[in-house]
Amino acid sequence: MQSKIAAYITCYQDQESSNRCIQAIESQSIQVTSIYIIDNSEQPLQLYSKDNLLLIHHYPHNIGIAEGLGKALDWSIEQKYDFLWTFDQDSIPTENCLEILLKNYSKLSQNNDYKIGIIAPSVADKRTAQVVEATIFTNDHFQGIKHNNNVDFYECDAPITSGSLISLAAAKTISPPCIQLFIDGIDLDYGLRLRQKGFHNLIITQAIMYHHFGEPIQVKFINQYRYIQKYSALRYYYICRNHTYLETRFSQGYYRFTSLIKRIKYMVVKIFLIFLYEEEKTRKIWACLLGTYYGLIGNISQNW
Template sequence: MFSRLVVHLGGIPRGDPGGGPAAMNATKSNLAGVVVLYHPEPSVVENIRSYADDVDFLFIVDNSETPDVGLISRLRETFPRAEYISHGANLGIAKALNTGAESALARGYGWLLTMDQDSKAGTRMVPHLAAYLREANPADIGILTPQQLDVTTPEVDAATEAEEVATTMTSGNLLNLAAFRRVGKFEESFFIDYVDHEYCLRLREQGYRILQVNRAVLHHHLGKMRQYRVLGKSMVASHHNYVRRYYITRNRWQVMQRYKARFPEFYRKELKEFWREFYRILLFEEDKLRKVRSIVKGYVHFRKQRFGKL
């Protein structure tokens, strides 16, 4: 069991209680946001500030075991149209996203901006996403995603206005809540890692598209990721800790198996990436033995269908 704390920071969420045609339009009045926290750095307030004014109401879902009273006070002072929800335990990224989506649906919103604590919206990221949606047919769009800038993609590529992508990470997306209602919740048994990829593939399986809008830019911090050059070739190692390696392995193989028949190209790409990451751990990363053991454990648990929090 967990104890849930809800603090209404101010403002009254509007949305479209009728959930009718207006719910398909990504106007500000029909757009809520959710940001997921877990022991955040003080910089999280500035990250949230980069997009808070572009949504009608913001749900701040905290997976930290103990609420930070000082942080709650700062959030109350800075974001008058927000609600702070503490789960009182780390229930995983999927549970937090589901809490945000269900809260937004209950208040009549049609679209949900999903953010993590380490991401900052580029200039007019949300308005660019919403503007594209008004020009397109929103009924078959499951997710609109921005172009994500990080160590692997440091520059914007805006050669095309928008392009269809196979999957995308959670942060920076506009999620169609009508699609969420139809295809179901994020996979809570995964806890963390591959929650986003699984959901994108599930949306596509149900006929929805995942579109990247290249004018919209998200600045994303990818933890300890570092770039190396070997024989003139650039290589990136993530330096995830051994616990993350367990979840990545277990959930990756589950998604690969679940969607292999429907999306064989995803299976092939992920299989190749699995071995690439394994070799890069051996070449570049510390704590190799524990990470390799975690990879083996994750694969064994996938085979035994053991999921949930480690």
């Protein structure tokens, strides 16, 4: 029986990228039935669908990625879909991406003991020619997994949200994304909670999606060129707050202490890089300090 699939996009202030994402979804070799959109822009974006698939919900006060994803999951479960394929607006899946994901899901899930929560593509950022890493949680922190193109798939705790094909049978078994996380760490929390329920989250290496990951800048440090990610003060606040909160809460026993040390070290390094390479230094440094503090004390209701 053919699966019933909906797509979801979080849109914010970028009409051109949003329409490119819609076009890429509609150009898939296997068609989705609907595209559920949360438009967090101040003014409604002019979004277009050649197949009339769009269900657009406008929230000018910006409800964030977490609440938007939660609304899409609730809707797709209520409408008895099998999968929700989730996107950021600046993502472009190749034409056979969904087909490859579904074929691998069907093949791997034939073993009744192998339950799949999320199946996701390899994600590349053309600006840096780098693969965006999925993550695993190891004792006291989330860390990226080195991409391995020599295998058909590999497991992780959390693929990035964009490009993730979520099994709604799995989604029914856990609570929706935490609204208070707002825009960062949603994938880490949601993916790891699925893993803790016994589901497997997979990266399929032959399924490809292109995605703009942050705002990379190339810098020279100790005679080597490398990329670092540059963000707004708002993003730095939520990155520091949410990652600190999640890592110190998922850690157990002694690892809670080592997690705290790692988060403070991350903050110090980030502040150093901001001081060297970025504008609005004072505002961004304050965002890192404040975000880390609220993450440590467990206050994720305090918004920027």
